[in-house]
Structure formats: structure tokens, C-alpha cells
Amino acid sequence: MKTAKLCKLISKSEPIPGIFDFTIESPEIAAEARCGQFLHIACGGGTFLRRPISICDAHDSCVRFIFEVKGEGTKALAEHSVGDFIDVMGPLGHGFEVKPEHKNAVIIGGGIGVFPLFLLAKQVKSDVFLGFRSADRVVMEDEFASIAKSVTVGTDDGSYGYKGYIASAMDEYLDKNPYDVIFACGPKPMFKAVKAIAEKRGIECQLSLEQRMGCGIGACLVCTCESTKDGMDKQLRVCKNGPVFDSREVTLND
Ligand SMILES: Cc1cc2nc3c(=O)[nH]c(=O)nc-3n(C[C@H](O)[C@H](O)[C@H](O)COP(=O)(O)OP(=O)(O)OC[C@H]3O[C@@H](n4cnc5c(N)ncnc54)[C@H](O)[C@@H]3O)c2cc1C
Ligand code: FES
Structure with a gap:
């Protein structure tokens, strides 16, 4: 322990x-x-x-x-x-899994969800999408640009970069480019959009979930989320089984 x-x-x-x-x-x-x-x-x-x-x-x-x-x-x-x-x-916790077959990785983060993605972006050369509320909330753009293949920044209010939700910018990119995995971290509405895009395209997607926590080590069950893995309803502990999950494993309830 x-x-x-x-x-x-x-x-x-x-x-x-x-x-x-x-x-x-x-x-x-x-x-x-x-x-x-x-x-x-x-x-x-x-x-x-x-x-x-x-x-x-x-x-x-x-x-x-x-x-x-x-x-x-x-x-x-x-x-x-x-x-x-x-x-x-x-x-x-259980972090992102980078596999040898991940040749064309896409990383997408929203708000404070961009921070956990930096170490990952250092390890797997990727096209990176970063979404923020507005121009004054943009962080780490230059740092990601120094390590990534490309960086697209978007703002929900259109005050900087791509105008609109960053998941839409990623979806447009995926129309024209090769891809084999999406790594994501951000707020729940972004997750829902990214999960739907991954499922529509039949692409592997790893999501890092945020949940309120107690013990952080799997003992108190404060952090559970629902899963339908292998067709069975069950509870996963975000702190121990995650925070990173295969998007097909988790149910993103409101
Ligand atoms: C695995 C994991 C990694 C995280 N990484 C980061 C990170 O790198 N940077 C960062 O800024 N934050 C991160 N968070 C969120 C961070 O843990 C919470 O913002 C923090 O616990 C809030 O504590 P507080 O005492 O300041 O606020 P509180 O008084 O406890 O809560 C203030 C507000 O934040 C909400 N909140 C509290 N905890 C969470 C949570 N876990 N998820 C969503 N909303 C919450 C509450 O509902 C409330 O509205 C992470 C959360 C998890 C589960
Ligand atoms: S925080 Fe206690 S089980 Fe996850």
C-alpha cells in the first residue's frame, strides 16, 4: 500500500x-x-x-x-x-495505456483536464486538441506545441482559436486524417461527445474520469461509476480501477 x-x-x-x-x-x-x-x-x-x-x-x-x-x-x-x-x-490509480499499435494518437483535453495529458503527450507523439471556456483561460498551449505533432486550441465562446466545442474540431480533423486511438480528459459534456465520436468511428478511446474521492485507494466506494463491461452492470472505483477507462466500459450518467 x-x-x-x-x-x-x-x-x-x-x-x-x-x-x-x-x-x-x-x-x-x-x-x-x-x-x-x-x-x-x-x-x-x-x-x-x-x-x-x-x-x-x-x-x-x-x-x-x-x-x-x-x-x-x-x-x-x-x-x-x-x-x-x-x-x-x-x-x-491506473493511468493511460500506450500500446505499440498507437501510431496515430489523438489527445483531447478540456479545461483542467489538459493537465493530466502533458506527460502522456511527452510519451506518444500526437495531434493535440485543447478546449477552454475563453481566451483568458488558455494554459499550456506553448508547452504542448513544443512536444506534439500539432496543437489545436479552441474556445467555447470563440474568443481564441477554433470557435466552439473542441470535440467538434477533433471530429472534423478525424474526417481527413488517420487515427487509431483517442486519449481524453475533461468535463462530462466533452466526454459524452468524445465517447460518441469514438463509437461512431469504431476507434479505441481512453477517458480519464473525475469523481469526488474519499480514501483514494479503493476502500470506501465514494468514487464509484457505472459500467456495462461485458454486458454486465457493475460499479467501478475511479480511484483504483481508473481514473482512466476504456470509453466502452463506462456509462456517463448526468
Ligand atoms: C483523478 C482526479 C484527478 C484530478 N486532477 C485534477 C487536476 O490535475 N487539476 C485540478 O485542478 N483538479 C483536478 N481534479 C479535481 C480536484 O480533485 C477537485 O477540484 C478538488 O478535489 C476540489 O477540492 P476543494 O476542496 O477545493 O473543493 P470542494 O469544496 O471539495 O468542492 C468545490 C466544488 O468542486 C466540485 N468538486 C470537488 N471535487 C470534485 C471532483 N473530484 N470532480 C469534480 N468536481 C469536484 C464540488 O462539487 C464543488 O462544486 C481531479 C479529480 C480527480 C478525481
Ligand atoms: S475514493 Fe475510496 S474507493 Fe475510491
Whole structure:
């Protein structure tokens, strides 16, 4: 079982208001981390439960994660200063599976869902689609551009890049280009659209789901989602069986 470690915060920035980019020092987590896995973080500020945050990047002894301030936990986490120690458990969960047959990979992320995709994009040369609400919420475009085959950025309000939902930009791209897998992370409406596109085209699709979590290690069942794998209804634990699932395995209820 994974134990919690106190890790030193070695860099901190706020690339856009309310989004914090942290790097902690942990040779053990950096050595084990796989794309799509997450950290379970004791945020402080009186919060009792840990909060799950994806690993954005890992190399040498550094582990990077980027998060949006949503509520009490992430607000307290954001208040840490460089040099502080953060209580981190991880890496946890089952991440993305890159297979030798994935020659033409497409990566699609929406909002805070773009962060878990960066380590993946470093490992598999891909065409990347990043969707945001508006121009002032665009992050990591240049970093993805430095490692990907191509990057398309879209905004829901049309203020930057492709005008409209990023899943539509990806669908238009798939009309004209070869593909063999889609990797996705983002809000539920984007997932639904991506799952439908993958099923229509008969293409493998791996989705990284977000669910509220308790223990983070498969014991409390707070994080279950429904699955119809092999025609059988069953409950999957996002923290342990996921967070990354084959899109055909999961039922995306509202
Ligand atoms: C596997 C996984 C990876 C994640 N990776 C990232 C990441 O890389 N960057 C990032 O910014 N966020 C990520 N999240 C979401 C992050 O865990 C939540 O935003 C955080 O737990 C909110 O805690 P809080 O105390 O600040 O807010 P709370 O006070 O607990 O909640 C504030 C609001 O956020 C909603 N919320 C809380 N937890 C979740 C959740 N798990 N999913 C969806 N909505 C939630 C609540 O319903 C509420 O509306 C991830 C979640 C999961 C499950
Ligand atoms: S968070 Fe406890 S089982 Fe998943």
C-alpha cells in the first residue's frame, strides 16, 4: 500500500488567475509516476479528506501538478509557499495505456483536464486538441506545441482559436486524417461527445474520469461509476480501477 510522504514544494506559479502550477521534490514518486495517475494530497486548512490532483509531469526527482482553486481544499493548497512540505500520497490509480499499435494518437483535453495529458503527450507523439471556456483561460498551449505533432486550441465562446466545442474540431480533423486511438480528459459534456465520436468511428478511446474521492485507494466506494463491461452492470472505483477507462466500459450518467 502507498504511504504518504512529506514532499518539499520547490516551485510555484500562477499562470492564469486561480490556476496554480506546483513542483514538488520526490525521487520515489517521480520514478514510479505513469501518465494519467494522480496524487492524493492533504491540502491543510482544516480539510479532513485528501484531494486528488493528476500528475502533470515527472522527471528526475521532480513531480509537477497543476490545479484550479475550487473550494476549501484547493484554496488551502494554493496558500503553500516554496520551501513548505506537502503531505502527498501517490502515485495512485491506473493511468493511460500506450500500446505499440498507437501510431496515430489523438489527445483531447478540456479545461483542467489538459493537465493530466502533458506527460502522456511527452510519451506518444500526437495531434493535440485543447478546449477552454475563453481566451483568458488558455494554459499550456506553448508547452504542448513544443512536444506534439500539432496543437489545436479552441474556445467555447470563440474568443481564441477554433470557435466552439473542441470535440467538434477533433471530429472534423478525424474526417481527413488517420487515427487509431483517442486519449481524453475533461468535463462530462466533452466526454459524452468524445465517447460518441469514438463509437461512431469504431476507434479505441481512453477517458480519464473525475469523481469526488474519499480514501483514494479503493476502500470506501465514494468514487464509484457505472459500467456495462461485458454486458454486465457493475460499479467501478475511479480511484483504483481508473481514473482512466476504456470509453466502452463506462456509462456517463448526468
Ligand atoms: C483523478 C482526479 C484527478 C484530478 N486532477 C485534477 C487536476 O490535475 N487539476 C485540478 O485542478 N483538479 C483536478 N481534479 C479535481 C480536484 O480533485 C477537485 O477540484 C478538488 O478535489 C476540489 O477540492 P476543494 O476542496 O477545493 O473543493 P470542494 O469544496 O471539495 O468542492 C468545490 C466544488 O468542486 C466540485 N468538486 C470537488 N471535487 C470534485 C471532483 N473530484 N470532480 C469534480 N468536481 C469536484 C464540488 O462539487 C464543488 O462544486 C481531479 C479529480 C480527480 C478525481
Ligand atoms: S475514493 Fe475510496 S474507493 Fe475510491
